[in-house]
Amino acid sequence: xxxxxxxxxxxxxxxxxxxxxxxxxxxxxxxxxxxxxxxxxxxxxxxxxxxxxxxxxxxxxxxxxxxxxxxxxxxxxxxxxxxxxxxxxxxxxxxxxxxxxxxxxxxxxxxxxxxxxxxxxxxxxxxxxxxxxxxxxxxxxxxxxxxxxxxxxxxxxxxxxxxxxxxxxxxxxxxxxxxxxxxxxxxxxxxxxxxxxxxxxxxxxxxxxxxxxxxxxxxxxxxxxxxxxxxxxxxxxxxxxxxxxxxxxxxxxxxxxxxxxxxxxxxxxxxxxxxxxxxxxxxxxxxxxxx
Numbered sequence: 484x485x486x487x488x489x490x491x492x493x494x495x496x497x498x499x500x501x502x503x504x505x506x507x508x509x510x511x512x513x514x515x516x517x518x519x520x521x522x523x524x525x526x527x528x529x530x531x532x533x534x535x536x537x538x539x540x541x542x543x544x545x546x547x548x549x550x551x552x553x554x555x556x557x558x559x560x561x562x563x564x565x566x567x568x569x570x571x572x573x574x575x576x577x578x579x580x581x582x583x584x585x586x587x588x589x590x591x592x593x594x595x596x597x598x599x600x601x602x603x604x605x606x607x608x609x610x611x612x613x614x615x616x617x618x619x620x621x622x623x624x625x626x627x628x629x630x631x632x633x634x635x636x637x638x639x640x641x642x643x644x645x646x647x648x649x650x651x652x653x654x655x656x657x658x659x660x661x662x663x664x665x666x667x668x669x670x671x672x673x674x675x676x677x678x679x680x681x682x683x684x685x686x687x688x689x690x691x692x693x694x695x696x697x698x699x700x701x702x703x704x705x706x707x708x709x710x711x712x713x714x715x716x717x718x719x720x721x722x723x724x725x726x727x728x729x730x731x732x733x734x735x736x737x738x739x740x741x742x743x744x745x746x747x748x749x750x751x752x753x754x755x756x757x758x759x760x761x762x763x764x765x766x767x768x769x770x771x772x773x774x
Contacts (some may be wrong), residue, residue: 711743
């Protein structure tokens with residue numbers, strides 16, 4: 484993985500410190516042209532990986548990248564699925580089973596699976612899970628997607644309901660069908676790491692909050708450091724600035740000295756912040772990682 488990944492929170496109204504700023508950003512980036520302007524700044528600064536949700540607007544970004552293979556020859560996506568709001572809205576509009584019918588392909592497998600609720604607790608669920616992954620990945624057809632993540636909302640829901648086998652289904656399908664590395668986003672990295680290991684998934688890529696002050700590091704600051712030092716996890720650090728509570732230079736310097744952190748993901752909407760973060764990562768960590 485590259486050492487620095489560019490995230491998409493700022494494009495879709497996510498700001499953990501300011502709802503007003505989040506609303507303003509959501510308005511600004513309603514147009515795909517505005518998103519591409521920011522992505523071009525990041526790409527020209529040497530940031531080649533866009534870690535993004537499967538929001539419908541990302542499909543338009545993927546179209547732009549595919550349409551100009553010379554300009555974006557090194558551009559790669561790290562899809563993060565599923566986009567929770569899409570499914571929440573479908574459940575609101577259609578009900579649980581209706582949402583599945585609405586979102587899933589209309590073929591024999593799903594007609595059988597949805598014939599009765601009992602099927603949802605059977606092996607047909609494996610087929611539904613794989614088809615949902617395929618549906619989310621469709622927008623990236625023909626694009627580079629070497630790493631694919633489960634979003635934290637869904638990963639932590641699976642933890643909460645105890646459906647841990649779903650992580651193995653995801654892991655195997657991403658490897659076998661897409662030749663990509665499966666990865667996971669969570670708000671509790673130590674807990675998810677233990678669960679993945681019980682599913683036979685060794686040294687997983689896990690993205691979680693990792694920062695000097697323990698901001699939003701559920702499971703305990705010390706438990707994160709122990710996991711990183713153990714070599715059991717390939718960590719992607721998010722919220723390294725703790726939503727602005729830690730000065731940028733201090734935050735990147737601190738995280739550069741941690742073992743087990745392979746990448747940092749950050750979001751920004753200004754050229755100055757993008758280039759500033761890239762310069763700090765180059766200063767303390769270096770450029771792109773070797774494959």
